Amino acid sequence: MSRGAFDFAGTSIPAGRREQAELHASRLPTGSELAIPVEVLHGSRPGPTIWLSGALHGDEIVGVEIIRQVLEEIDVGSLAGTVIAVPVVNVFGFVAESRYLPDRRDLNRSFPGSKTGSLASQIARLFLDEVVQRCDFGLDFHAGSDDRTNLPQIRGDMEDEETRRLAIAFGGPLAVHSKTIRGSLREAARKLGKRNLLFEGGEPRRFSRRAVDAGVEGTLRVLETLRMSTAEDTAPPSGTRLSWATRWVRAPQGGIFRMDVELGEDVQKGQVLGSISGPSGRNRIRVKASAAGLVMGHAVSPIAHRGDGLVHLALDPSPPGP
Ligand SMILES: [Zn+2]
Structure with a gap:
């Protein structure tokens, strides 16, 4: 039929x-x-x-x-x-x-x-x-x-x-x-x-x-x-x-963000993800991971205001499955 x-x-x-x-x-x-x-x-x-x-x-x-x-x-x-x-x-x-x-x-x-x-x-x-x-x-x-x-x-x-x-x-x-x-x-x-x-x-x-x-x-x-x-x-x-929670690492101050990690990279808690400074390099501070995780997303524009999401982490991801 x-x-x-x-x-x-x-x-x-x-x-x-x-x-x-x-x-x-x-x-x-x-x-x-x-x-x-x-x-x-x-x-x-x-x-x-x-x-x-x-x-x-x-x-x-x-x-x-x-x-x-x-x-x-x-x-x-x-x-x-x-x-x-x-x-x-x-x-x-x-x-x-x-x-x-x-x-x-x-x-x-x-x-x-x-x-x-x-x-x-x-x-x-x-x-x-x-x-x-x-x-x-x-x-x-x-x-x-x-x-x-x-x-x-x-x-x-x-x-x-x-x-x-x-x-x-x-x-x-x-x-x-x-x-x-x-x-x-x-x-x-x-x-x-x-x-x-x-x-x-x-x-x-x-x-x-x-x-x-x-x-x-x-x-x-x-x-x-x-x-x-x-x-x-x-x-x-x-x-x-597989990850059960995510977290944005946000800009601790306004400035130009230079990222040291890439999509898909595993990072440890406290690892430096990049630095943020004024346009001529003054007031440079390091941006650190607030938790261990996998870089699942990030801002594309380097220009950041205080509080902007810079790097999005998938927390505690499982080993590759199934
Ligand atoms: Zn959408």
Whole structure:
């Protein structure tokens, strides 16, 4: 018996086919329609339905490239289940290269949203109703915010055994436990009983090669773990380190920060992470690690105000597993 078609936003996708669909976001003030592009891959065999989403923060575009490459790797003819891919959720922020919506609202703080709320609230509701509700599981791709860069990492509720299993299966260098933020997609999805992983890697407005590669390989491994696809050429993971808490090392004074460590490096408590001084080198002080950990992110701009986050540490990470 052949598998039935999958209906999505007015498009009917037969089993074994990939089709483009659209979600109507809004009209621009000029009157032009602005739609959220969606790719639906409806596998020929039954299986889970998952979503892949990028650019909820419009300038965090690394997920756009990850999703493009993942879709190229999936053979929809042998796919078990359905993939709903939304590479650019915040279409307004994406074209403006901005994290926010035009009203400066943060889409990832506007869930679950409502049909009559702000633009951010309405787009959140649309994405939740049309995409998340129809899925069993999801992967949402982000990059460092503001002027920050991140080691490729998975964030999620690691106290949930299945979430932890999928985070480790993703096979990135790091998985960190994080509580959900109020108004985030993760929180809204969890309340609907939809497990999800959040990927972080690279910096805004860039395709970091390291982050893209980790995101593509990891997503293909998760599809394999969910028995949706078999990707022969995914590299074996080098082993994921699991951390249960994170901490920012902040600038003890304003100045120019020169960093002595790099992403992915292990540091000891009290280790010098860099120095901060005035522009001509006066008032130089050393910035030390307040705890042992793994460098999971850092500021990109050397110009720091007192209290700015300089280096983000994943505390006490496990040895590479599983
Ligand atoms: Zn983000």
